Amino acid sequence: MKGTARLPKAARDVRRGDRRALARLITAVENGDRSAEPTLRALYPFTGRAHVIGITGPLGVGKSSVINELIAHLRGLGRTVAVLAVDPSSPFSGGSVLGDRIRLDRAPEDSGVFIRSMASRGHAGGVAIATRASVRLLEAAGFEIVLVETVGSGQVDVEIRDVATTSVVVLVPHLGDEVQTMKAGLFEIADVFCVNKSDLPGAERAEKHLTDLAGTGRPRDGWTARIVATSTSPPRGIDWLWEAIAAHEAFLDAGGRRSEEERRRLAKEIAGRVRDRVGERILEDPALRGLVDRVLARTLDPETAARKLYAERFPSR
């Protein structure tokens, strides 16, 4: 491996395929452990090469089962795969039960697969920052494909586009009315729709409905979302699903869109990191207390208070 001699030890270990070193670094990233920063910095040049695929959708549509079949399919093609499965943390205890491994089944001796569960932990800046950093570690460890699984509800589903090259939205037949409510969120982020459990009645209708939706909408940046029907017991349609995902990647590469998208994501990430720091500074700002007093007493409204503080701290030149 070229140029690894000067890397910090942990970075070298990750590059050599040491799974424990990789796992520990992911923990450090999750914990916001600053002592890992030199290692992350050293590994950064080895990132950006994987096809990162977001798999999202409502609870119970079979995301993990689809991922399980995708792993088998991709291993059959000789590709290495890492999975990052993000589940919510309890807003009450901060704890969580991460159960996606139950459905992910593979040969324990296969070093071409790595699976990691991650709790959302209510990060400042959302799931995106810790997830992106973890994806980079998996890339630096040499995984060619990284599947990021998130529950599509709330904010997370929109953030997946800030992490993934290709976003797959998994649905099932008969989501009925929910289809309407999801139009503004999940439906916009999908590069590929996967209608899972397509052995159930109503699958064809759901497929047609989505085709209509994708066809009548304006294609985003020249790409019209593909719709693929799958089922996982027994597995069916997984090869078509992969074909659609790979077609999206090829589309991005051909038009130079991939680097454009990456540029957009990175700009957003850097801005987000700056915003977090500024936010922390403002929370500790001595002037904040006085402003809060006045807002609390209803002599000042929050927006005006924010403008005042902002203008004081960031005077326009």
Added chain:
Amino acid sequence: MVRQVKQPPIRVLIAKPGLDGHDRGAKIVARALRDAGMEVIYAGLRQTPEAIVQAAIEEDVDLVGVSILSGAHMALIPRIVQLLKKEKASDIPVFAGGIIPDEDARRLKKLGVRAIFGPGASLEEIVTTARTLAGRST
């Protein structure tokens, strides 16, 4: 800049090795640990010792809890301990729950299992022990 130093959550793997399908106990323990603020990676039923050890490493857990009601504990648990050692991960403590006779419990402890809970164990006891095993007595 003052950064609040918050203790990161304890990560614990809960798994059921072997062939019995009685996962109620494992699920109750998983929920109790979650409610105590831990991140529980629930690996579910019929796991091989190899898969459990692999999950423990990939998930970088602070401890591993296994539940066995099949009677095969003397075959499965030592194998897990041995595999962890082989992966240079014997620093990850293992605890067990299930129907485990006292004599077997003594032998398992001698092999390195850090705690064993029988049918009478309270959830508080399990949570407290898990915290201690993970090196957080607070």
